[in-house]
Amino acid sequence: MSTIRADNFSDRVGTKTVPASAVTEGTAKAWGTFNAVTPAILSSYNVASLTDNGTGFFTPNWTNGFTSITAYGGPVSTSGLTSAGFGGFTGNNRATGSLRISLRSGANAASDNNQNDFSVFGELA
Amino acid sequence: MNYNEYRLWERELIFKQLNKDLPEPKYAIVWEDPSEPDEPLRITVPSPTWLAMALHGDILPPVEVYWELKKDEAKPDFKYHTKGYLLHDTPPIPAMTEEQAMEYLIQKDIPPHVWYGYNGNRKIIKIVPRNLIPTNREFRNAWRIKQDVEDDNGTVIN
Numbered sequence: 001m002s003t004i005r006a007d008n009f010s011d012r013v014g015t016k017t018v019p020a021s022a023v024t025e026g027t028a029k030a031w032g033t034f035n036a037v038t039p040a041i042l043s044s045y046n047v048a049s050l051t052d053n054g055t056g057f058f059t060p061n062w063t064n065g066f067t068s069i070t071a072y073g074g075p076v077s078t079s080g081l082t083s084a085g086f087g088g089f090t091g092n093n094r095a096t097g098s099l100r101i102s103l104r105s106g107a108n109a110a111s112d113n114n115q116n117d118f119s120v121f122g123e124l125a
Numbered sequence: 126m127n128y129n130e131y132r133l134w135e136r137e138l139i140f141k142q143l144n145k146d147l148p149e150p151k152y153a154i155v156w157e158d159p160s161e162p163d164e165p166l167r168i169t170v171p172s173p174t175w176l177a178m179a180l181h182g183d184i185l186p187p188v189e190v191y192w193e194l195k196k197d198e199a200k201p202d203f204k205y206h207t208k209g210y211l212l213h214d215t216p217p218i219p220a221m222t223e224e225q226a227m228e229y230l231i232q233k234d235i236p237p238h239v240w241y242g243y244n245g246n247r248k249i250i251k252i253v254p255r256n257l258i259p260t261n262r263e264f265r266n267a268w269r270i271k272q273d274v275e276d277d278n279g280t281v282i283n
Contacts, residue, residue, distance in 0.1 A: 125209030
């Protein structure tokens with residue numbers, strides 16, 4: 001396997017540049033989409049399993065964990081069949097090998113929604 | 126393909142490119158946490174990609190690697206992992222059956238006090254076919270593992 005080592009990446013004409021660290025830091029290191037009703041992981045990367053902890057609380061467990069408990073996180077989106085709710089990674093139950101997701105309905109009740117998506121950024125161990 | 130040459134997270138990227146149609150897992154793990162007796166039953170399901178890699182073999186590290194990392198993380202002065210290389214450099218384990226993969230997952234992703242050293246008189250962990258898990262989520266937070274009553278031969282009598 002080959003590796004490209006560079007300080008920056010640029011477009012063809014060199015007018016727009018990003019540092020290589022922005023690419024490595026800004027790339028999702030884990031992501032998943034799951035159905036909280038069944039429950040089932042529909043598609044994922046770097047997710048070994050998903051634990052259903054009860055209504056509206058799920059824990060994805062990583063295949064390759066992260067370096068630090070605090071230095072990683074990302075967005076969560078959730079929706080039922082006809083309307084969206086909101087979700088996020090909780091502040092407690094954080095570990096380098098897993099994070100807990102809270103899913104809520106639009107009315108702010110714990111909810112098992114059909115379509116849930118997350119992505120995680122940070123440094124892999 | 127010699128996955129051993131690559132880091133663990135790279136192996137999955139390569140595996141996903143080479144294997145598009147992955148079967149659905151047949152089993153799930155249902156478990157109760159004895160340290161949180163009022164909490165509902167948990168259900169742990171594997172990801173299809175992870176399970177396919179476990180069945181393929183020569184990709185995943187031994188489960189002891191995850192234990193070692195968790196031991197470090199449990200230390201009061203833990204800031205960040207310095208033994209991440211164990212995930213990538215430890216020789217991967219050979220192909221598993223789906224049952225073996227579920228047992229591996231128990232030891233990897235479920236707290237040890239659930240599956241090791243529990244001395245209570247309840248069954249608190251089971252590997253079950255996924256089609257036995259209710260999809261009607263009513264009363265989800267009240268779910269518990271049914272406690273079978275068995276005779277001396279292990280036959281369920283209730």
